[in-house]
Amino acid sequence: MEYRDYRYIMQDTGRLYVGGKFSFGDLVEEKDVPFKFQAIMSTYVIKELDPETTVESLFYYMEATGMVYKTFEALRTKIKVSELKEIRKFGGGTKKEYREQIYSLDDFIAMKPAEKEQKGILIQEIQCSKLAIMSFAL
Numbered sequence: 001m002e003y004r005d006y007r008y009i010m011q012d013t014g015r016l017y018v019g020g021k022f023s024f025g026d027l028v029e030e031k032d033v034p035f036k037f038q039a040i041m042s043t044y045v046i047k048e049l050d051p052e053t054t055v056e057s058l059f060y061y062m063e064a065t066g067m068v069y070k071t072f073e074a075l076r077t078k079i080k081v082s083e084l085k086e087i088r089k090f091g092g093g094t095k096k097e098y099r100e101q102i103y104s105l106d107d108f109i110a111m112k113p114a115e116k117e118q119k120g121i122l123i124q125e126i127q128c129s130k131l132a133i134m135s136f137a138l
Helices: 024-029 035-048 055-061 066-074 105-110 113-118 130-135
Strands: 009-011 015-019 078-088 094-104 122-129
Touching: 015 130, 024 035, 024 055, 035 066, 035 130, 055 113, 055 122, 066 105, 078 105, 094 105, 094 122, 122 130
Parallel strands: none
Antiparallel strands: 009 015, 015 122, 078 094, 078 122
């Protein structure tokens, strides 16, 4: 796996997908990011954070307070993670493997960092509603 594997921007008709390895400073300057999303990030998020903070580290340690939380809540953000789960094998026994899971912002933040570490959670991307981005007032 390379460093750029989780540094991507994708869109479909309903959502904007941002890879977890992007720093917010890079996100604001990336040419593939929609202008309105860049404006929201530079107006409400960058002012509260160090520009070198990655999407992954922000959401891993985020608490349900402050302007950054309220901004991502208004964007109806979901967090896509890989979670280490114990899987039962057909012939008996178990094995551990990573499975993808999508959490709502509030459900993900409700978990403490120690619980996330115990579950082996790795943040892959965040997903923001394009309708929420479009209707966000600057």
